[in-house]
Amino acid sequence: MPELTEVEAFARAMTRWCGGRKVTALRLLDPTVQHTVERDVLGMTVRSVGRRGKHLILSLDDAELMIHLRMTGQLLPGEGAAFVRFVLHVQDAAPVQLIDPRRLAELHVLAPGGAARRLQGLGDEPYPELHPGLWWQTRLGHTRRPLKAALMDQALVAGLGNIAASEILWRAKLHPTRAANTLTEPEWSALAAAVHGFLHALMSTQDPERLVYIHRGGENPFSVYQRTRCPRCEGALARLTQQARSTYLCPRCQPAPLG
């Protein structure tokens, strides 16, 4: 399910579900799920839960548990749901199950420091700080690729996915096909504000269900994603394909690049 905001929500939830608790078992129910096992975590305590990009990282006494939910992974307390791929059992609390119909999620049980080592090529974090326009220009401004592709490139900035990219560019009034190296200083500032505004707005919904709304029958919390009308100008939204993914935009608010 994840983009940055959802992984962040899961990280906070995991802190409540298993933070400070001792692991009584880690069961991999489906070995076809991509996984690594460098440690036996039995008896170790979950010291903290964090996020890096779209990766969830649990720090244990002498191990790190790194989880990537990919497109359809979810974490939920309990047992016995459909499509459970692995279960983390902890002392004096409900176990936490990873549910993932498509089996794209990953689980890595690593030695301390293993997560950071594996994530060395990952770009910097856009959340929770408000970075200035120059921060964005430094990271995205050197490539001729479309702005949306640059925003989603995890090696440049970590955590922004397909939905976030559309939403952010709409907020910033920037066209998704603009070459990233053609933005002006005020446009970089607008992008910076848009990222911060979007991420914080979503995190402050105080409603975890809204963060994992897709496939849950929930209400669409987004402004342009899978919508047909622009909330700002009321004009018809457009949809185009970039990198084989859907991009939603408002042609009136986000002027197309010349040529």
Next chain:
DNA sequence: TAACATGTTTGTCG
């Protein structure tokens, strides 16, 4: 039914 889906990796080609 066919197309599409929140992500990433790998390989090919220009």
Next chain:
DNA sequence: ACGACAAACATGTT
């Protein structure tokens, strides 16, 4: 070196 593109993962939803 850079960037575009396709395929692969496996299955549910529209």
